[in-house]
Amino acid sequence: MQENLxxxxxxxxxxxxTTALSLISEMGCDGYELPEALCSEMCRFGAAELHVVAAFVGGIASQEVIKLITKQFVPMLGTYVFNGIDHNSQLLTL
Structure with missing residues (x-):
């Protein structure tokens, strides 16, 4: 991509x-509809600080690994879902 944002x-x-559609075409996926809202949202989110979310999710994952290795505590039973937009989390069980 030659142009600067x-x-x-x-x-x-x-x-x-435009760039995404040309890449999609080059990959042979002609006819794919790329939602305009998707590109707008990606650009809007471009300056976000993802390292904070990554640190939080990494902390949760490492805590669960330590529980499994040490066998001292009961790990989460289910799937942990974190919504970084609303800063909510939920444990889902099947």
Whole structure:
């Protein structure tokens, strides 16, 4: 990608959509519909700080690994789901 992103959300989303559609076409997936809202959301989220979410989820995972290795505590029974947008989490059991 030769062009630099300007920081303007609409221009960046348009450039991202054009680039993504050309890549999709090169991969042989002609006819794929790329939602415009997807590109807009990716550009809007571009300056987010993901390292905080990664540290949180990594902490949860490492805590569960320590529980399994030491066999001192009961690990979570189910699937842990973290919603980084709303900062909510939930433990789901099947």
């Amino acid at each position: 300007s920081g303007d959300l609409e221009e960046d989303a348009s450039l991202l959509r």
